[in-house]
Amino acid sequence: VARRDGGARTQRFKLSILEDVRTRVELEADLRLAIERNEFLLYFQPKVEWPSGRLVGFEALLRWRHPVKGMISPDLFIPLAEANGMIVPLGRWVMREACSTVAAWLRQGLSPVPVSVNVSPVQLVEDDIDELLRPLADFAVPLDLIEIELTESAMMDVIQQNRGLIAALKASNLRIAIDDFGTGHSSLGSLRRLPIDIFKIDRSFVQDTGHSNEAREIVTMIVAMARALALDVVVEGVETQEQADFLLAQGAEIMQGYLFSPPAGLETATGWLQRHQNDDIFAAPLPTRGP
Ligand code: C2E
Ligand code: MG
């Protein structure tokens, strides 16, 4: 009996692996066609100064509108694209799209906020900085309206494979954020050598600040470290006003998260830009009064 059960379990296990592989192969084939078919789009998530509620930036986040499977999360297809090299053309598409969007905003007479673009380490090994920044020149986008986000672990990997990168990044004057900061393995020594401008504190710490003293201490430390290195701090994944107030008390006032808005499409983002010069769009609602 035991053997038969074990056999059945193995069989089911094999089937589920096959299922996964089939989906993976299918997705991979679809991914190759998706750029041509125009299935990618960018969402924009506001970065907000707290407690004023002022819009101070956007993060561009990639979405894949699959004709059959619907919206597919980047967490699913980015690793696939990194494994098969598709991330290189895809990453180029993202930078072009971000620049073309900023250029359109400028043409409409809006005053845009800086847009940050996530860049995969695979792309930075393949492409040089000139290639990465080509769309800025093509669309006449000023350098201070585009930033890049590199995850902490990606940054460390990439500088080992592409020794010229640090110098090239420095020379480019591009603003660079370390994404998911606190989850990687960078040493203080290496951080000091890197041309970094911004720490983006990973949302896992923020989400634990309500119940974990340790998470609160880590946030406090990262903010202190940023100050010591003269870097800016952005906090991601802020979902509650309590979290926002705690972060503010630590000296971190630029935030991103569902408290303000989830990532939104182009029309919504354009609407925010139309209002942001005379309106603190994301200000906390006034406390409601009783009758
Ligand atoms: P990330 O760069 O750390 O982006 C933040 C992620 O957190 C986004 O997920 C965003 O929707 C989500 N988020 C924002 N606020 C909140 C919040 O308050 N609570 C929670 N629970 N989540 C929040 P998304 O858009 O699914 O992207 C996932 C990851 O995929 C990104 O993490 C980034 O690493 C990668 N990614 C997205 N777009 C691109 C891209 O164009 N190129 C590359 N290479 N990677 C990308
Ligand atoms: Mg990011």
Ligand code: MG
């Ligand atoms: Mg992040």
Ligand code: MG
């Ligand atoms: Mg992330």
